[in-house]
Amino acid sequence: MSNRPEPQNPQQHVFENVKVEGNLTTGDIHQTINVQEVPSHKPEITLQWMRQNFEEVKANAGARYTPEIHVDLPEAWVFEGLGRTDTFFDRIQSLYGQLYRSSNKAKSNNTLHQRFPAIAQSLEALQQPIAALITALQQIERDSLLEIDFQHIAELAAHAQTEEHNFYTTTRDAESSSKTDTSQAVQQTEPASRPDKEIIGGVRHNVSQLLDAVREIAELVISASAETANKKALLVLGEAGTGKTHLFCDVAKRRLEQELPTIILLGQHFNQSEPWTQILQRLQLPFRDRDEFLTALETAAQVRGKRALILIDALNEGDGKHLWRNELPGILRVLENYPRIGLAVSCRTSYERIVIPQGLIPESMTQINHRGFADHEYIATKTFFNHYGIERPKIPLLVPEFSNPLFLKIFCQGLAKRKLTHIPKGLKGVTAIFNFFIDAVHDTLWCRLDYDPSANLAQQAVNLIARRMAETGQPWVERADASTIVNSLLPGRSYQQSLFSNLLSEGLLSEDLVYLSAKSEGSDIQKTDIVKFPYERFSDHLIVRYLLDTHLDTSNSAISFTPTQPLGNLVTDVSQAWRNSGWIEALSRHSAG
Template sequence: MSYLNGKTVETLVVPVRCESEQGTAFFISDTQLLTARHVVKAHFQSVAAPAAIYINVAGQSLLCMGEELSIPGNAIDLALLTVVPEADYHATEYMTLLCDVYVKNMPFRVYGYPQEMAMGCNLVDLEVRNRLEIEGGVWNNRTLIRDDKLTLHNFDGLSGSPVVSMSGRVTGIIVLQINETLSYLSVSKAKEHLDNKGIRYDIDWVTDDITTMGIGRSYQLCKDAVATVHGRYMPKLHQENRDLEKTLDNISDKQQLEESAKKAATLSECISKLPDHMKEMIQNKLKIWLDLDIDMLMANGCSILKRCYDYIESEHPFRSGGYSDKVRKLNEIVYELKEEDFERLRFTETKNLCLIGKAGSGKTHCLCEYALKNQTKTNIYLFFGTDFQAYQSAISYIRDMVCQEMSFADFNQELKNRGRYAVIVIDAINEGLGCSYWNNHLGALRVELENYDHIRLIISVRIPFDKEMNDLLESKKWHIQIIEGFVNKAKAIDDYFEEYGIDQHYRNHRIEAFKNPLFLKIFCETFHSLTEDERRHVNKQMLYKRYVAKKNEKVTDLVDEDPELNIADKYLSKLANYSVFYDHFNPITRRKARLYGQRMAPYRLWEKDLLHACLTANLLLDDRSHTGEPAVMFEYPQIRN
């Protein structure tokens, strides 16, 4: 959550007074502020000299001039203030206005100076959310309900306070108190008045919607999830995999699917209404012995329609005859349709996608990139296999995280109302509790989600664990996509070498294993510690050892140990040995890992503990899925192996 930084808010939101009235104003440029008009009405009503308006900024009392924002026939309770030139004050920071759409229960913050608190000198931060939209409201058009625990009995002094969204932008201005609740005038209601004064505002409000159904919430959940994988996702070095991205789009982008379906339905209707001799020509050519009606053409992912399309598009069989209007319309519709439309329509009934690839082939990288970059298309919720715990079913955990207090049925209905899909992404189900857990829960999760037509499921699993997942053997239930590493290996090598500052001379030294993103990344991170011979004759085991040795510098610094002891290598070897020979390749419990660390580097508080150092260096990662007990796992399982 961002909202506003508490250290700077007092220079953005300031108290304002005009004669006996006191309220709140906020900067929208270096010298301009917005407030409620009724706070400074004396300035506009004075017959002789205008009543003075003062704001207080960082202990300074600054004189301002006021301007009406009302326009003829459309009065509004807003005023524009400008710090007089003589004050010689320019704000270094100011707030941005945001034009949004009303969403019930949308959370906001209200910053202002209530007179009840130190006579209007203390800034308060109120947690509020939308309660009601007032139809036909003139002075105010939305009401709020408070969620904070601050003891505040009246709201005098809060008029003019900004209503701030998650991104720190202002969506409205407090203008009235109604039945002991606050109400505000939204920026969207005041658009015409702001345009008249040349005051700018943003319109990209959807990422600020952090309600249960909001894009902002699903995006924030994805960001939080991605933050847990550390170096396994590097946005700057993402390599395009267009085929995979198309597949992900086909299963998750409802708007594109509907556009393709609409064009296909138009073509189906046109073909069904062709004269009989034209339809017979198509049937004889393509050996179709069924009537070319709309339902038949649209069935099975439009497979028969695709054959008709290919025939008409390639051979143009109806160039002449007495039906020029019908033929022209048919050709226009065929021209509008593309191969990608039919590719998309093949996924009409597909609700489950599984990505399969070897370790380090880029599954996590691709899913993280897609989840973060495509929230405007669909609500994407990203999970990892290590998120799940033995005592809770996958269905229950995902429902709690995605739907909050809603049921799947209500959540699905709201998605339908909004015309969007929700995509549940679970990366690396082989990690964490692994096959034993997912053989009990994957099928149940798939069956449950298949009941809801606007929810999709995408998982990834490492080869060879896909053969151990019983539900994946139901091939008709899953669309399987194999990932084999970089599509353009040469470009990937160039990008990685440039990022890591590897000499141009070595860019011509291509290694087949570099098709694996993980191997290339580790090579680049250890490159400067390799000998010339090691750079030319790369050995995986040697490379992993070098990678750990490079990280050893940070680990020994954190634990205050002699670097020559190679304590990181020895510690990881001990943990790997325990995992392989005593714990069936499972993650190591945090208690056991701490015990080994204390034996190798004893008498240290947590800040200098060996386990803490390896977690900080990302050689180990937290894993809370292991039989419900906190555990740790290797950053890269290949290093353990």
């Protein structure tokens, strides 16, 4: 049942638009009543307003969105399906054309029937699911809001791939038979075998092209992009610094450039009150309620002929992170009444359990994982180095942390601030790169927070946090403790001007969530807000450096690794060594250095 507001009573509408002329006294027989249609002036959602909203969000996103340094990533493709854009349907149309053309080339003929009837029969069997696949693709309407039966298309593609296997088995058998026949007439072996090979080879080539198209179709129809085209709801998960905000902002920017209705919001601006009210207040739109707003957005989508998108980035941020678990199912239920509106939200992976309610994935939402620049490190470093005017090394830097956009950005900014156009020769190995990273953050913060640059409070804070981690044996510190430890270096500041807040915003520290076993039986698992270093190898390196600086006896290192010593405690048994494997690996790098 729809929750949209009921239309206004027609009679009420008439009397609200009455214009009276003349004297309405009983003595005036010339009185007239003219009914004129007065414009309702209902508020609209215009492209200009959506662009203004984007610019505000872009400003609030700050360093998390840098459109001038953009790397195209496959995660962006899913938004084409979610929005049912022309790009999405153009891809389907292109594959349809590719399939149709290659199908015509791979049809049987009289020569094939006469020389290789088994191959001809196998080819005809293959053409049956291909013909059905062509029909299914042909029936997809880009302007329709009906659900597309991608499951049926996937089944047809799978059937075609099975027949492909049968076809190749048949051609191998025919080829073997042809060789046996020609061997009985040695004098004619060469002239007779060549046409057979040419015929079979030509058919194989045509079928290979046909099945290339089938495989691409199969990949598309089982993709997250196709799934969201029907579900119209998307969840993007990712670790800290992987570029989720950049992805959402870039999607909004590109869609608005194409005049596609798009509204983007940041999770940091939400609190625990009713979400739709907050959305209307944040957007400062003059709508009376949720349904009037959604009807206006639906209308904007209908005018454009494409689905509108609401993007909410970082549900885990701010006070609102406890809101969504209760409210997100209801939001999705409301949007079911508006087929031209899709929703995409993002969340840090570690917060999924408390932010996203169970049962939404995969029933109501499609989930994808944003892995930053993973598998795209080369093009990412090339793009960033070119932007900052840094000479690319002849041998690529094999630094896994460069798959994290935030790390790569701060690293490049550090070089640029030192007016370096190449990576210093001494900057080799993870230790030097991490130290350079810390110094780059320090160079930013001493100017911003106005403290003595010789103090390097960023390095001091890192050392104190690493010390606490080493003492507790955990790669994290409870948030309250971390705040106290860090702010002791620069006391008396407001939160926004505190050292702790700025280390978080610069990516040197990262907020997260862990689930701890209950301290007493019968109690629930406890959720604890923590702070950690954003990169695992970074954390391992800092903790081990503290342990070595504090507990290594350089005159007799063997004593330092006895089971009763902190360093020796890392490898007291197999299970302990496995649990501390990251620290042990960092220890080996320090030893090698």
